[in-house]
Amino acid sequence: MTAAVRITDKIRCPHCGGNLHRVTDSRPRLVGSIYAVARRRACAACQERTTTLEFCGADLTELVNGLLSERASRIAALRAELAELEAVQ
Numbered sequence: 001m002t003a004a005v006r007i008t009d010k011i012r013c014p015h016c017g018g019n020l021h022r023v024t025d026s027r028p029r030l031v032g033s034i035y036a037v038a039r040r041r042a043c044a045a046c047q048e049r050t051t052t053l054e055f056c057g058a059d060l061t062e063l064v065n066g067l068l069s070e071r072a073s074r075i076a077a078l079r080a081e082l083a084e085l086e087a088v089q
């Protein structure tokens with residue numbers, strides 16, 4: 001099944017500025033305590049892929065704190081993985 005190609009003035013490709021894209025994946029995501037919709041998009045002009053997060057009526061401070069918390073968790077997980085790899089060598 002091929003996703004529909006959509007034109008929007010609200011979402012621009014960060015690589016080329018194009019506004020023609022198709023959504024290749026869409027799923028709910030919890031950011032901190034806020035529910036969002038994460039969409040994977042492919043630009044029709046340059047083929048680059050980006051992910052957008054869509055929120056509805058979210059408190060921006062809570063949103064930023066949730067994103068920072070996610071990033072801190074990922075960094076901690078990568079550090080733990082690196083420590084395991086170094087212990088093997």
Ligand SMILES: [Zn+2]
Binds near residue numbers: 013044045
């Ligand atoms: Zn593009």
